[in-house]
Amino acid sequence: MGLNTLNSKYFCLYCDCDSSARWNINLKWKINKNTQSKKKPELFPAIRQENYIPDELHLLLRISDVLMECLFNDLFKKKDFERLIKSQIEQAMKFINVHFEFFKSKFHSEKWDWTSLMGPDKKKVLQHFPVTNFVSGKCGKNIQELWRNFYDLYMIIRRLSLTDSEIDDLEVKVKEWIYLFCRLNQRQINSSSQTPGLYRKEDVTPYMATCMSFHNIVFLNSYEI
Incomplete structure (x- = not known):
């Protein structure tokens, strides 16, 4: 469509949402056109904009990448990651029949990379990886809930048919x-304790915001079978 990349300020194919607001689920962005992005020549000018529909497989792959990266980046900071946690994660992956390992980055020797997983393995990880074994307390439970609930949302989105009430319920979820x-x-009220937040607003990606939240519901309504 001749627009900028997903990491640009005005990233969306369908609206003028800017990167600083994509976390805000209270905003409404009407599907129209991105008038703010710097235009480039379109690759397929014959295809009309309304025929570009978000692909649920890309939602699965890109959002699961973010969930895994957020978890691993926190675990990398622990002093016993290389000595202990690394092998524990690899064993947990093996237990759910996913081939996975960490290795030193080719470009940054102090950083870790990990096995790039395909769709079927990512589904297993979202469903079964024991996040709470590696992050304790309420925070670990919430992160594991994020993983499990995203898998559930993905399975709803990829259904061949949804009723109006199911689409409304999906939007809320x-x-x-x-x-x-x-x-x-x-x-907490009358307490000095806090329920910890999980991730930064900046970690909300375009796939989470515009594809899954702002616009996907409209497409489900428009192209309902």
């Missing part, structure tokens, strides 16, 4: 999911 992903620390 997607917003709840994004809210949990980037929720701030919450202080």
